[in-house]
Amino acid sequence: MTPFPSVLESVEDLTVNQIQTLLTLAENIERDKIHLTSQNSLKAPIVYTLFLENSTRTKLSFATSALKLGAHYLDFPLQTSSVKKGENIEETLLTLKAQGADLCIIRTNENNFFKEYKNNPPLKLINGGDGVNEHPTQALLDLYELLKFFQGGIKGISGKTLGIAGDIIHSRVAHSLIKLLPKFGMKICLYAPEYFLPYEITENPNITVAKNKNDFLVSTDLVYLLRIQFERLKNTEEEITKIKDSYSVQFGFFLSDAEKHQRYFMHPGPVNIGLEIDLSLLKSKYYLGHRQVESSIPVRMAILLSMLNNQDQNLNPKGKNAAVINYTTL
Numbered sequence: 001m002t003p004f005p006s007v008l009e010s011v012e013d014l015t016v017n018q019i020q021t022l023l024t025l026a027e028n029i030e031r032d033k034i035h036l037t038s039q040n041s042l043k044a045p046i047v048y049t050l051f052l053e054n055s056t057r058t059k060l061s062f063a064t065s066a067l068k069l070g071a072h073y074l075d076f077p078l079q080t081s082s083v084k085k086g087e088n089i090e091e092t093l094l095t096l097k098a099q100g101a102d103l104c105i106i107r108t109n110e111n112n113f114f115k116e117y118k119n120n121p122p123l124k125l126i127n128g129g130d131g132v133n134e135h136p137t138q139a140l141l142d143l144y145e146l147l148k149f150f151q152g153g154i155k156g157i158s159g160k161t162l163g164i165a166g167d168i169i170h171s172r173v174a175h176s177l178i179k180l181l182p183k184f185g186m187k188i189c190l191y192a193p194e195y196f197l198p199y200e201i202t203e204n205p206n207i208t209v210a211k212n213k214n215d216f217l218v219s220t221d222l223v224y225l226l227r228i229q230f231e232r233l234k235n236t237e238e239e240i241t242k243i244k245d246s247y248s249v250q251f252g253f254f255l256s257d258a259e260k261h262q263r264y265f266m267h268p269g270p271v272n273i274g275l276e277i278d279l280s281l282l283k284s285k286y287y288l289g290h291r292q293v294e295s296s297i298p299v300r301m302a303i304l305l306s307m308l309n310n311q312d313q314n315l316n317p318k319g320k321n322a323a324v325i326n327y328t329t330l
């Protein structure tokens, strides 16, 4: 089997087999079937998060996952670091590497940030969201959640349609899902105002675009909502107010939508209550966002385990033993 990559930039860095193996490992972790064998703390891997954009879920679920695995975990202190004195990220990563760091999860506003590190990374790297490009670990945990929701393994999701609604053009999660889910037989239906629909995505044969909310809900098996990423909009304040005032009428989802069509709603978070989702829907049984967060722990533990244990000799040129996490499957 192809070794797990040392840079996870995109869902396309993993084969279908690797993804299936990864999600089986996540399932074993969730079912308490993985037993960590005793670690010498001096040899435990050192995992960093370096987040240049804000985050609650991704950063803290990687932190939780690293700690649960017995790794040493540190969050890079951006505001008090030498990055604020002008040091670039490459020098920063080389410094972390020299201090013994094994893996770093990075979030950045720079699209395709990881490309330059693909062939020669200073240490193992995971994309925690790069601009509007990709958010591979969110898409992988969403796939795990979809498999749980529909049941029956790959057969259970094959042929099903995931509806994605909202600010698709700025959503790195949507871009990863659109690449990932068709590999497992899923179809995608989009629903968004014209200005949030990326042109190249609507040319994709796995994707349809719904004309109105009713058609969208009828033609999808499960809905994935996205918030408007106001921080990325170039509009004037007046235009943004106009979007805020009118958006929910056509593109917001309510408990009545869920009840009428018996549809469940995923959301990567954070939510903008009153825009893409009404409070009544958020608080109902039809909202799966918190289940996605629960799934993020076993899936991100599985990602960390797979990458830390991939035996990449290029990252240990002096014949030093790589820091690994030993475990047995019960």
Ligand code: CP
Residues within 6 Å of the ligand: 054, 055, 056, 057, 058, 059, 129, 138, 268, 269, 270
């Ligand atoms: N889903 C997600 O990326 O959430 P955060 O921005 O809180 O990490």
